[in-house]
Amino acid sequence: MANQKSKPTKDPGKSLGRRTFLKAAAGVVGLPYFIPASAMGQDGNTAPSDRIVMAGVGIGNMGSGDLGAYLGRSDVQYVAVSDVKKGVRESSINRVNEKYGNKDCKAYNDFREIMVRDDIDAVHCATPDHWHALVVIEACRNGKDIFCQKPETRTLREGRLMINAARRYGRVVSGGSQRVLEDYRGTVNPCWNGDKGIIKSINVNVGPFPTDCNLKGEPIPTGFDWDRWLGPAPWAPYHPYRCSGSYNINGTSWRSFKDYSGGGMTDWGAHHFGGATFAIDVRELEPEEVIFHNENGRKYATCRYPNGKLLHHNYPGRGNLDVEGSNEKGPSKPVPGYAGTGGISGDFIDCVKTRKRPFRDIEYAVHTATVCHLFLIAYELERSLKWDTVTQQFINDDEANRLVDVARREPWVL
Amino acid sequence: MTSKETAKMTLAAGAATMAAAKAVAATDTTAIDKALETLKTYDWGADRNTLNPIDEAIIATHGDAAARKSLEKGLVNALAGGISRSAQDYVCRKLRVVGTDQSIKALAALLPDEKTSHIARYALGRIPDEKATATMRDALPKVSSKLKPGIIGSLGVRRDKKSINAISKLLGDSDIQVAQAAAYSLGLIGTSAAAKELSNFAKKAPANMKIPVADACLICAEQLLADGEKSEAVALYKELKGDDQPKHVKVAAMKGMLTAAAEN
Numbered sequence: 127m128a129n130q131k132s133k134p135t136k137d138p139g140k141s142l143g144r145r146t147f148l149k150a151a152a153g154v155v156g157l158p159y160f161i162p163a164s165a166m167g168q169d170g171n172t173a174p175s176d177r178i179v180m181a182g183v184g185i186g187n188m189g190s191g192d193l194g195a196y197l198g199r200s201d202v203q204y205v206a207v208s209d210v211k212k213g214v215r216e217s218s219i220n221r222v223n224e225k226y227g228n229k230d231c232k233a234y235n236d237f238r239e240i241m242v243r244d245d246i247d248a249v250h251c252a253t254p255d256h257w258h259a260l261v262v263i264e265a266c267r268n269g270k271d272i273f274c275q276k277p278e279t280r281t282l283r284e285g286r287l288m289i290n291a292a293r294r295y296g297r298v299v300s301g302g303s304q305r306v307l308e309d310y311r312g313t314v315n316p317c318w319n320g321d322k323g324i325i326k327s328i329n330v331n332v333g334p335f336p337t338d339c340n341l342k343g344e345p346i347p348t349g350f351d352w353d354r355w356l357g358p359a360p361w362a363p364y365h366p367y368r369c370s371g372s373y374n375i376n377g378t379s380w381r382s383f384k385d386y387s388g389g390g391m392t393d394w395g396a397h398h399f400g401g402a403t404f405a406i407d408v409r410e411l412e413p414e415e416v417i418f419h420n421e422n423g424r425k426y427a428t429c430r431y432p433n434g435k436l437l438h439h440n441y442p443g444r445g446n447l448d449v450e451g452s453n454e455k456g457p458s459k460p461v462p463g464y465a466g467t468g469g470i471s472g473d474f475i476d477c478v479k480t481r482k483r484p485f486r487d488i489e490y491a492v493h494t495a496t497v498c499h500l501f502l503i504a505y506e507l508e509r510s511l512k513w514d515t516v517t518q519q520f521i522n523d524d525e526a527n528r529l530v531d532v533a534r535r536e537p538w539v540l
Numbered sequence: 541m542t543s544k545e546t547a548k549m550t551l552a553a554g555a556a557t558m559a560a561a562k563a564v565a566a567t568d569t570t571a572i573d574k575a576l577e578t579l580k581t582y583d584w585g586a587d588r589n590t591l592n593p594i595d596e597a598i599i600a601t602h603g604d605a606a607a608r609k610s611l612e613k614g615l616v617n618a619l620a621g622g623i624s625r626s627a628q629d630y631v632c633r634k635l636r637v638v639g640t641d642q643s644i645k646a647l648a649a650l651l652p653d654e655k656t657s658h659i660a661r662y663a664l665g666r667i668p669d670e671k672a673t674a675t676m677r678d679a680l681p682k683v684s685s686k687l688k689p690g691i692i693g694s695l696g697v698r699r700d701k702k703s704i705n706a707i708s709k710l711l712g713d714s715d716i717q718v719a720q721a722a723a724y725s726l727g728l729i730g731t732s733a734a735a736k737e738l739s740n741f742a743k744k745a746p747a748n749m750k751i752p753v754a755d756a757c758l759i760c761a762e763q764l765l766a767d768g769e770k771s772e773a774v775a776l777y778k779e780l781k782g783d784d785q786p787k788h789v790k791v792a793a794m795k796g797m798l799t800a801a802a803e804n
Contacts, residue, residue, distance in 0.1 A: 269786055290762070296792070338588055533697075539720075
């Protein structure tokens with residue numbers, strides 16, 4: 127939190143108290159000295175010195191919604207945005223500055239400039255998926271807590287790196303998907319209440335798979351840093367469909383393409399598999415096997431957990447989130463939920479304050495994404511695979527292990 | 541479902557896959573040849589589906605070394621034959637999965653070129669052959685500063701001990717992206733020699749390298765600990781708990797020391 131900082135600073139302004147700094151800055155750079163009473167905590171809201179100082183990375187589409195959620199909180203002071211689209215940056219800082227009645231919000235093309243700011247406590251990230259690991263890990267190594275939209279990973283290897291970074295630095299790192307808790311109560315509650323008895327399996331129907339993208343190039347729009355949008359992904363010519371943030375997964379959005387996403391399998395999969403693993407209470411586990419089925423061309427797959435529970439994908443004849451249990455009354459246990467108020471973003475902010483793990487702690491979120499990737503690799507290779515949860519390698523399958531990660535385009539390393 | 545049923549399911553699925561593989565391998569040679577021929581004119585905007593027989597052959601030839609070698613040779617020949625960037629991109633993606641030492645020379649030729657260096661690593665970085673590592677190691681001093689971070693990163697992921705000297709020399713590079721990649725990769729390599737280089741550089745690191753080097757030291761210490769080099773890991777952690785470090789780094793170092801202490 128802002129009042130907990132004692133870091134050495136390069137900026138002399140930062141060695142001043144926040145209020146003193148605001149006063150000094152107003153005099154030096156012509157910022158308005160008038161500060162609304164609400165900003166000073168005189169309307170019953172949190173005083174600035176006690177607010178979580180936040181910034182956003184990737185603030186179009188989902189990021190815009192997240193920005194709104196954090197901006198609407200009295201215990202958050204929003205100070206910076208980063209996006210590769212100039213128009214998005216400008217509209218976002220205007221939105222923030224309008225809210226606070228000042229011009230304090232700063233915009234950056236390069237998210238790393240946000241990460242090195244000593245005054246920022248927490249960040250939210252809603253970039254395309256191929257950026258998530260780089261942004262989350264950069265936040266952690268700079269001592270920042272971070273909320274990352276789902277699906278949190280683009281490759282299997284990224285997941286463990288993100289968990290390690292969070293744990294190494296003791297950061298609060300929350301994954302996304304508000305649906306895991308909010309949309310699947312009809313499935314989750316009977317499982318946790320014991321109404322389903324001993325859980326044997328659950329099925330998820332989700333798709334489609336991601337595809338390669340070979341779209342022909344078009345002129346890059348003014349104000350769009352295309353090279354930075356691509357970032358660690360292979361170079362490709364600009365095309366509006368390649369980078370569209372549309373939620374359609376039909377070849378007209380980045381969510382459709384392998385370089386940036388796992389397609390519907392990870393995009394909606396993060397929700398459905400997140401809900402499924404929550405329902406059958408395997409959030410803390412990774413599957414140790416994925417079994418590929420091809421019955422006369424009808425392909426489906428099953429993840430098997432170390433405790434024997436099965437997570438099916440597209441199992442013939444079973445509906446989405448269909449639970450198979452012993453159906454005898456079993457023991458009931460309380461269903462976990464969010465901390466604080468304000469849904470998943472409120473949960474994150476509360477955990478930033480209390481240092482507890484959020485509902486979608488990065489470990490749970492990564493485990494969900496891992497399920498998605500295991501399925502994708504099994505379908506791509508069309509064979510069953512055994513997964514070593516410790517080494518994060520497939521057992522006796524060098525070819526599958528090649529798909530555990532990708533080489534990143536320079537200068538990005540992970 | 542019982543574990544017996546699961547095992548039965550696995551066997552059935554495996555048998556079906558094998559049968560499918562044999563079927564495809566037996567019938568689609570012409571389609572594969574046609575797809576390989578298509579690569580000569582393939583470019584951005586072309587129908588990606590025309591290359592599907594190659595994708596299908598990769599699945600079908602799993603476990604068939606001769607068929608796989610033949611497929612790989614077709615891809616390598618295409619790469620060496622002067623094809624568009626889009627076609628190069630496609631071939632390298634496939635060599636990521638099926639590439640062997642047979643592909644390395646053709647991929648090495650792409651490493652120094654700013655347009656193709658990354659996609660060459662996309663394949664090379666995942667080919668589990670020491671020659672692939674050596675190729676990237678040899679290329680490192682020859683490529684431009686712009687390309688160096690990528691190659692350094694790929695060598696780090698492979699934990700290439702033989703690269704430590706070359707990478708260490710880049711810790712003080714004037715290009716911050718090269719220097720940061722060097723630090724991170726030394727952390728990933730995570731040996732005593734890598735730790736020594738990081739430790740030496742940490743004492744003179746410029747301000748913009750403090751966090752990257754501290755991060756690399758922590759990663760290196762974790763790797764040392766995992767490899768049973770407890771005393772060296774602890775030594776590295778001790779260097780990070782001084783007041784010159786940010787609070788979160790000091791806390792990470794303390795946590796690391798506690799973890800080390802708990803290990804027998």
